[in-house]
Amino acid sequence: MTLDTIFAIASGIGRSAVAIVRISGPQTDAVLERLLGGRLPEPRRAVLRRLRDPATGEILDQALVLRLPGPASFTGEDQAELQIHGSTAVRTALLRVLAAMAGCRAAEPGEFTRRAFLNGRLDLTEVEGLADLIDAETEAQRRQALRQMEGAIGRDVARWRDRLVDALAACEAALDFADEDDVPDDVASGVAAATAGIHAEIAAALAGAARGERVRDGFQVVIAGPPNAGKSTLLNALARRDVAIVSPIPGTTRDLIEIRCDLGGLPVVFVDTAGLRESEDLVEREGIARARDRVQRADLVLWLVAADAEASSAHPGASRDAAAVETWIPAAAGIRGVEVLTVATKSDLGQAGDGSLAVSAKTGEGVPALIARVEAVAAAAMTHGSDAVLTRERHRAVLSSVADCLDRAALARQHGGIELLAEDLRLALRHLGRMTGEVDVEEVLDRIFASFCIGK
Numbered sequence: 534m535t536l537d538t539i540f541a542i543a544s545g546i547g548r549s550a551v552a553i554v555r556i557s558g559p560q561t562d563a564v565l566e567r568l569l570g571g572r573l574p575e576p577r578r579a580v581l582r583r584l585r586d587p588a589t590g591e592i593l594d595q596a597l598v599l600r601l602p603g604p605a606s607f608t609g610e611d612q613a614e615l616q617i618h619g620s621t622a623v624r625t626a627l628l629r630v631l632a633a634m635a636g637c638r639a640a641e642p643g644e645f646t647r648r649a650f651l652n653g654r655l656d657l658t659e660v661e662g663l664a665d666l667i668d669a670e671t672e673a674q675r676r677q678a679l680r681q682m683e684g685a686i687g688r689d690v691a692r693w694r695d696r697l698v699d700a701l702a703a704c705e706a707a708l709d710f711a712d713e714d715d716v717p718d719d720v721a722s723g724v725a726a727a728t729a730g731i732h733a734e735i736a737a738a739l740a741g742a743a744r745g746e747r748v749r750d751g752f753q754v755v756i757a758g759p760p761n762a763g764k765s766t767l768l769n770a771l772a773r774r775d776v777a778i779v780s781p782i783p784g785t786t787r788d789l790i791e792i793r794c795d796l797g798g799l800p801v802v803f804v805d806t807a808g809l810r811e812s813e814d815l816v817e818r819e820g821i822a823r824a825r826d827r828v829q830r831a832d833l834v835l836w837l838v839a840a841d842a843e844a845s846s847a848h849p850g851a852s853r854d855a856a857a858v859e860t861w862i863p864a865a866a867g868i869r870g871v872e873v874l875t876v877a878t879k880s881d882l883g884q885a886g887d888g889s890l891a892v893s894a895k896t897g898e899g900v901p902a903l904i905a906r907v908e909a910v911a912a913a914a915m916t917h918g919s920d921a922v923l924t925r926e927r928h929r930a931v932l933s934s935v936a937d938c939l940d941r942a943a944l945a946r947q948h949g950g951i952e953l954l955a956e957d958l959r960l961a962l963r964h965l966g967r968m969t970g971e972v973d974v975e976e977v978l979d980r981i982f983a984s985f986c987i988g989k
């Protein structure tokens with residue numbers, strides 16, 4: 534099977550001073566020869582050359598040309614990179630000429646990385662780390678993605694794998710030599726010690742998984758409270774732009790509105806929600822249902838109570854005293870098991886209850902203090918202890934299956950035979966192989982590569 538040679542602009546869309554065109558595949562040198570009119574540059578040395586349309590001889594551009602022969606390239610194949618001028622006209626002309634060359638075609642999103650994976654240059658977790666690094670918006674995300682791209686997960690998986698393979702080999706040796714089905718004592722205790730050790734390490738990794746996922750997806754702060762508490766006004770103040778509609782009419786907001794922020798290098802997502810109250814309006818009820826759902830999945834809820842709460846409260850008989858309102862409303866709204874920070878809004882209109890943060894989105898008073906509080910809570914949740922290793926739900930699912938197999942292996946050792954024990958260890962190894970992509974995972978691959986941009 535001969536592979537196509539693929540090409541793509543790797544430097545993003547739109548006009549720029551310089552654009553980078555990447556080429557990878559068996560025809561790379563032939564393509565370069567034709568574009569340069571003979572004489573290939575030395576490997577890994579940047580040279581300034583003219584690019585020509587081989588069909589007409591017309592000069593397309595001057596480019597910095599880099600030839601990167603495989604297998605020591607990103608994809609593992611012969612590769613080249615052309616730094617051209619980043620105008621639409623130059624890009625279009627070069628892409629047209631490349632597309633016309635035999636065996637060449639435009640790359641699919643993530644196709645360079647897919648080839649790197651298939652050629653063993655990256656394992657699946659490193660591919661994920663690379664995808665996250667390209668998407669990283671904050672320092673915490675950059676650090677975490679870089680660690681993963683450099684093989685942090687792969688190294689743990691390799692250690693667990695080695696020890697499982699040893700344990701399995703001991704079982705199989707015992708199977709070959711024992712006359713009966715019982716596990717010889719010395720083999721059994723050695724295998725038990727190994728699997729218990731691996732199990733403990735996997736449990737520790739799983740315990741830190743939520744932290745890693747939070748860094749990747751952002752710490753979720755949901756702004757909730759009764760209608761007209763000033764939720765949308767606060768979101769706009771945090772975003773410093775007019776994201777959400779504000780009005781004196783209670784029940785203005787229906788959709789969830791998200792903004793992503795960088796608080797001291799940590800990714801934080803603020804979500805504005807529909808005011809919580811009983812409503813007959815079909816659309817508002819749907820908005821309230823979405824708000825409740827989002828509140829339950831929040832890392833932190835900002836419960837907003839207005840200084841003029843009585844006027845806007847949805848609850849008949851609500852106390853005029855803001856302090857009393859704040860103590861019963863989050864629980865009355867069914868918020869449980871989620872960290873809640875009560876915020877007294879519209880402080881320009883009156884006195885807030887004691888103990889709560891007072892803000893006025895109108896004057897800006899108290900907003901920096903609120904941001905500092907949120908940042909402190911987010912920092913405690915995301916940077917506590919050692920750096921997290923697992924960063925995706927996929928990792929958690931794979932390692933949970935491995936842990937289940939090890940639990941079964943422990944039972945097999947006590948109650949079953951060595952055959953069963955060996956089978957559970959084999960299964961554990963198979964599951965572990967899904968983590969790094971050694972075991973066939975086409976569906977996972979398609980999902981991961983589809984999220985890449987073109988040219989990577």
Ligand SMILES: Nc1nc2c(ncn2[C@@H]2O[C@H](COP(=O)(O)OP(=O)(O)OP(=O)(O)O)[C@@H](O)[C@H]2O)c(=O)[nH]1
Pocket residue numbers: 759760761762763764765766767778779780781782783784785786787806807808809878879880881882892893894895896
């Ligand atoms: N004086 C004053 N008025 C405010 C402040 N924040 C909001 N308001 C006013 O309060 C009213 C309601 O504000 P919104 O931001 O729409 O309130 P909300 O909580 O999003 O309301 P719903 O989306 O309907 O649940 C508007 O008239 C705002 O101008 C504030 O800090 N001070």
Ligand SMILES: [K+]
Pocket residue numbers: 760761779780781782783784785786
């Ligand atoms: K409103």
Ligand SMILES: [Mg+2]
Pocket residue numbers: 764765766777778779785786805806807808
């Ligand atoms: Mg609103």
